[in-house]
Amino acid sequence: MPPIVSINDLVKTYPGGTRALDGISLDIQRGEFVVLIGLSGSGKSTLLRCINRLVDPTSGTILFDGIDVTTADRAAIRRVRRRIGMIFQQFNLVRRTSVFSNVLSGRLGYRSTWRTIASRPTSSDVAAAFENLGRVGIADRAFSRADALSGGQQQRVGIARALMQKPEVMLADEPVASLDPATSHSVMKYLEEINKKDHITVVCSLHFLSLARRYGTRVVALKAGQVAFDGKPAEIDERRFKEIYGEDAEEVEIGPDRPQPQPLAADGAEQVDPSR
Amino acid sequence: MAEYFTARGLPVPLELRRNPLTDWRRLTVIALVLLVLYIGLKITNIDTGRANPEYVINRIALLFKWDFSIMTPRDEFETYMDTAWWKMIETIFLGIMATAFSFVVALPLSFLGARNIMTGNPITAAIYAVVRVMFTILRSIDVLIVVIVLLAIFGPGNAAGVFGLAFHNIGVMGKLYSEAIEGIDAGPLEAITATGANRLQVVWAAVLPQITNPFISFTIYRLDANVRLAPVLGLVGGGGIGLDLFQSINLSQYGAAGLIIFMIVVTVATMDFVSAQIRKRLV
16 A cells, blocks of 8 residues: 655755754555654654645655645645644643634634634534544533643643544644653553554654653654654664664653543543552 | 851952942932932922912812702703713713724734734835834824824814824734734644644634734723823813813812812723723633
């Protein structure tokens, strides 16, 4: 089967002259859980944002399901974007509005502008919103203001919003970097679940190698905008680790993972495991 | 104190070397301020000679002998439109209309004056700079000065008052709105863009929810300020109850003046309270 995302010799130079990506070539197959690792500034965020063209690459090509993202016009890029879900380190919810309308906004790419302005979601969208909120276990908070939720809950709203798109690929930009270890695992479990059950390809950048080993089916390490390692999580040994993170780096562990996600148990998944 | 440093051969820090009570720099500054105040007294020649205590108490007492005849038509030529309470309502509406006019102008301009929207290309950046400078100029000219200038165009009356008030307010509201737009979080914009939404949808779903509350809050704040300013406009010919206040003082009708002042105080205090309550709930 052809790869769902095919990146070829991608270069991104920012106006200040920073070369964030320096010739990245990468094929991502359907169903993979790819974890991007690397130091801050190694180009992980830029790479993710090039895939749905939130960032315009300087040169190189990205094919998404055979469509050239780098040359697509505005309408075409919107059709590509709605097939790619994305979650963010800072969750990026509209804080003043309800969880429910945040989740519904995941459907905007499929809806006419007037439906947005008149705020008339279709009944199937409303049903899907509650289904997805139920999946991430916060259906009971649907009408709370988004900023009234804890960090872990907000990230789950972000996942529900992305699921509204019925995406084929899920991009996750440091999804757990603002969360505590226990909550991190809870969020990663949901990503793992949508990867395994819904067969959504996940591309996720992470800081902790332990999380990468635990959840990734493939690890891609970036260093100064280039691919420094690409392989199975288990292949990263002491020597490779030092290649990626530098000689002085020392690996830190993030706490033990929790058994399984617990849908509909609103706060249960948030609590710190007492055995730790 | 200083021994800690001298014993160790370290330089004594400045704050321990100086005695603030005898420091000559401080004493010089204090002497200069006193000198300026002394010169000020000589130049302005403030004369309080007329106000002996008896006279002051007498006049203040007169202000509290409220003359309620101004609340009803006083002769066959006057209607309810000439009564003080009607003038007060008219004055409140001067403030409301001025706020409405400045809202209509400041709203579109504020987007042109928001840095995060206008940067990225030299033309829009230039527009941004021009709009912000314009806001500053509008703000720096006091309402009363604008009203006096407008008297030459509209003549004395409500038109000069409303537009004078609105003129200054466009500058203030434009600045407040622009800063509200500059303060929005770019994260939701990125997230909504990533869902495949078009530009209008992004503005509708991610920008508007972030700016509506600050905009409403700032508008009520300025409405409050305008209603507070409106009674003063009459003093320079800008219409409203200020004109009656000015006249009654000139005609030595202290009872009428006192009542008008009381009405203004009640109105302004009410506006202030209500606006604070509404704005508190909007945060």
